[in-house]
Amino acid sequence: MTGKTILILGGGVGGLATANELRRRLGQEHKIILVEKNKDHISASSSLWVMVGWRRPEDIKKDTSRLIEKGIELVNAEILKIDPENKVVKTGKGELNYDYLVISLGAALFPETIPGLVDAFGKNAYNLYDLDGVVRLRDTLTNFSGGDIVILICSLPYKCPAAPYETTLLVSDFFKKKNIRKNIKITIITPEVLPMPVAGPAVGNMMKELLERMGIEHNFEHKVESVNAEKNEITHxxxxxxxxxxxxxxxxxxxxxxxxxGLTDNDWIPVDKDNFKTKFENVYAIGDVAKIKIPGEWKPGVPLMLPKAGVFAHYHAKVVAENIANEISGKGERVGFTGEGACFIEIGRGMAGFGTGNFYAQPNPAVKIKRPSPVWHVSKVLFEKYWLSDVDSFLKKPLDAVLEKMMYGDYKKKASGEVKDAGG
Structure with missing residues (x-):
């Protein structure tokens, strides 16, 4: 069999999982290349722990080379051009040809699209999705003694739908422990109708009630128009x-x-919801960069999209890797994603909730949140240790078995269509 080249763009959750799964499934005659511009992988789900001083920045970073299986070629380079018609990707270190392409480049941030926001970041505003911004915020919170704190969601969609709400709860808990919570007003401003709207009104109202119990004000259906850094003022x-x-x-x-x-439609790459294929042959898009319309609705005629979260990137990666490997080898069955999802929701006090359910369920997504408990907080800590441990660590395999069942239960199903040998 002629060896194939699988090129994976992006070393986040989806890219790492795709590369490792493919390497485990395919012989060494097949080349697996991972392109990632940053040397270090950052566990984004741990960044809020940095904000409240539970972690140092270096605690949530790991050299990407230590997170990938042997036999994966890692290219640390900027991606300059993706040419799916000619099956080539141009990087800062040269051109790369491929037989299969998996795009897992995540979501980029565009603060410049909100007038005044970039200027505000140099003053009293902080980017929750940037580690440097989170570190600046940590230092500021440590010395903050009173005033108005606003958590602002600029637009939809965004990564990890629970993150801004976790932020409000963790910040509230941070100041409660310092006995100055009464001096601080915390407000969340969002264009959403309710928190985490794809999960439905029951989940949204549960989170809304939790915010209210913690003394956090909320302004839903508020769309930011500009930020004035000189006046510390938001216009919505x-x-x-x-x-x-x-x-x-x-x-x-x-x-x-x-x-x-040429892959995108309205800012994202549309893909098949089951196998993550794009409109180009042998090109897949997974994780945050993908736009995935889900079958169910909460309001007739109002379509819903699969949320952007690391857990989904991991599911997508496993499905895509298995299908590519089976197609190349001519063995096994095609599989499809079931729509299962799960996430931890930190609320402070050493506790977390656990959301789980099927986002492909009909007539609407079937999602529930388990009652906050120290068990779920410890589970998230365990997951962090698992994810950031070296690929050959003694921790990896035993934790794999536990977390695979909890986080990645019934993520795949048999899909129609025969697997044909892609060999030469």
Whole structure:
């Protein structure tokens, strides 16, 4: 069999999982190349622990080379152009040809699309989706003694739908422990109708009630129009709001190089919801960069999209890797993604909730949140240790078995269609 080249763009959750799964399934005659511009992989789900001082920045980083299986070629380079018609990707270190392409480049941040926001980041505003911004925020919170804190969600969609709400709860808990919570007003401003709207009104109202019990104000269906850094003022569709500290979820879109590739539609790459194929042959898009319409609805005629979260990137990776490997070898069955999802929701006090369910369920997504407990917080800590442990660590295999069952239960199903040998 002629060896195939599988090129994976992006070393986040989806890219790492795809590369490792393919390497385990395919012989060494097949080349697996992972392109990632950053030397270090950052566990984004741990960044809020940095914000409240539970982690140092170095605790949530790992050299990407230590997270991949032997036999994977790692290219640390900027991606300059994706040409799916000619099956070539141009990088800062040269051109790479491929037989299969998996795009897992995540969501890029575009704060410049909100007038005044970039200027505000140099003053009293902080980017919650940037580790440097989170470190700046940690230092500021340590010395903050009172005033108005606003958590601002600029637009939809954004990565990890629970993250801004976790932020509000962790910040509230942080100041409660310092006995100065009464001096601080915390407000969340969002264009959403309810928290985590894809999960449905029951989950949204549960989170809303939790915010209220913690003394956190909420302004739903508020769309930011501009930020005035000099006045510490937000203008939105329903008026204005002032802040002393502004914690921001910036606008998210596909990276510029993806938008220039001809793959996108309205900022994201549309893919098949079961197998993540794009409109180009042998080109897949997974994780945050993908746009996935789900079957169910909460309101007739109002379509829903699969949320952007690391857990889904991991599921997608496993499905794509298995299908590519089976197609190349001519063995096994095609599989499809079932729509299962799960996530931890930190609330402070050493506790977390656990959301789980099927986002492909009909007539609407079937999602539930388990009651907050120290068990779920410890489970998230365990998951962090698992994810950041070296690929050949003694921790990897035993934790794999436990976490695979809890986080990645019934993520795949048999799919129609025969597997044909792709060999030469």
């Amino acid at each position: 569709n329903k008026g204005k709001a002032n802040y002393d500290l502004l914690l921001v979820v910036p606008p998210h879109k596909a990276p510029k190089v993806v938008k220039e590739s």
